[in-house]
Amino acid sequence: MHTAVNLWPLLGIAVVVAGFLLRAHPVLVVIAACAVTGLAAAMSPAHILESLGSAFIKTRNLPLILLLPLAAIGLLERAGLKEHAQASIANIRSATTGRLLTVYLFVRELAAAFGLTSLGGHPNMVRPLVAPMAEAAAEARIEARGGRLDERLRQRIRAMSAATDNVGLFFGEDVFVAFGAIVLMQTILRAEGLEVDPLHMALWGIPTAVSAFVIHAWNLRRLDLRILKEAGARQ
């Protein structure tokens, strides 16, 4: 090929893939990938460090979403927020883990589609409320039959709670016209000489958004069946 593109920086990707496959410490993998990518692009070590440093300062707004709610959430946890969430859900007899998470998925996805992306999130909704409620619903079900929720299933339920938040957010927000992704797509297509109406991009996202809901709700139903099986096995 008559190429002028430098392919060597791809080594950085190779380092990332190898690092994760070898289960090396992720933070060290990132630093190694930075070093390899920079060197492969013929940057000097000082230049690499400067690029890393200015990028590190520039992106320090990222962890704020995670960090800012922690003091309030921690206090509420100390005062029994998780226990309260669990006690409330255990009183609703028709509540199952799968149904509860499906309702959360629906609300999260719909809210995100209307631009309300902050209605949810891992530190302020999933950890203190959604995951404890999902666990309590399974516990109520299994303990009603005299069993105990085993640790592996408990962890699976927690992971599913986090997954439900992600799926709802991702496939809801892109249906919202003013969302960053739509603006980004419009800008990029315009640079290539294609003028696209943001409303059309949002509308054509709906079939996938609906499919995401159906597929994930089906997986949540499978989780319910697994909990039911566990409850039956302990009878």
Next chain:
Amino acid sequence: MIAIDFFYLLVGLLFAATAVMNLRDRSNPRRFTTASFWGLYALVYLVGERLPPLAAGVLMVAMALVAGLGPVRPGKALALPEETRRASAARLGHRLLIPALAIPVVTMIGSTLLKDVQFGAMPLLDQKNLTLVSMGCGAIVALALACAITRASPLQGVREARRLIDAMGWAVVLPHMLAVLGLLFSEAGVGKAVAEITTSYIPMTSRLVACAAFCIGMALFTVVMGNGFAAFPVIAGGIGIPVLVGVYHANPAVMAAIGMFSAYCGTLMTPMAANFNVVPAALLELPDKNAVIKAQLPTALPLLGVNIVLLYFLM
């Protein structure tokens, strides 16, 4: 004006407090490495843009080495016994939900109603970081409400925040460092190299192959970069516009919408999207850092297939 710098300062102080509390915690066998890790991170927020880029780079590498080689460990858990928490939950009841819900409510009010409020010539909220600043205000309102309802001091709030930060450990900085790697990738031209390879070696001879290559390419590139926004320009520029629109006359709106959603399928599958996948695993105290990704695979993979089919029939 309430600027984002105010919240940088708060987070810096929070990390400094985490460092000091860990340093004074003699029960933690790794208290020196743990304290130096959080101390270094505090500098990033407290000194911030006044740090020369080279120094900030050295600082980032030092943090990574401390986290990777000298383990960062949580101090002793100061949580109350479960019985006490249960009694408190029974006493306070639904009032406990008020501060938790205050965060999204204040964020929404800030980013919609208070968006254009001005004091003199100055806007009330930092316009460039509207959502973050609104959320920061929400967090402060929530902390005040939580203190009032639980009759605890704000200092106790800092202690609780330290407990949660300690529990997450180095996972707190992973998304931040991955964002840096993403920026370095684009500076070094990794995107161009990937586009070069995908477009030169995959034969786009049939409509279905082109659709599949486009969707899978989006997902795979997102898996590597951890961010759909990084994948979209590369794959849309490499396959979407020249092949799907250029050769097969696809509707650009369909190509773009389904392309971005294919990228999101990739986001669900990668530890590189640490703030969505790795941080929640740490936050929920799951021993398997990939547990959230494993829970997402049965949704992400079928959905990617659905995307290929939808693109084939709708474009």
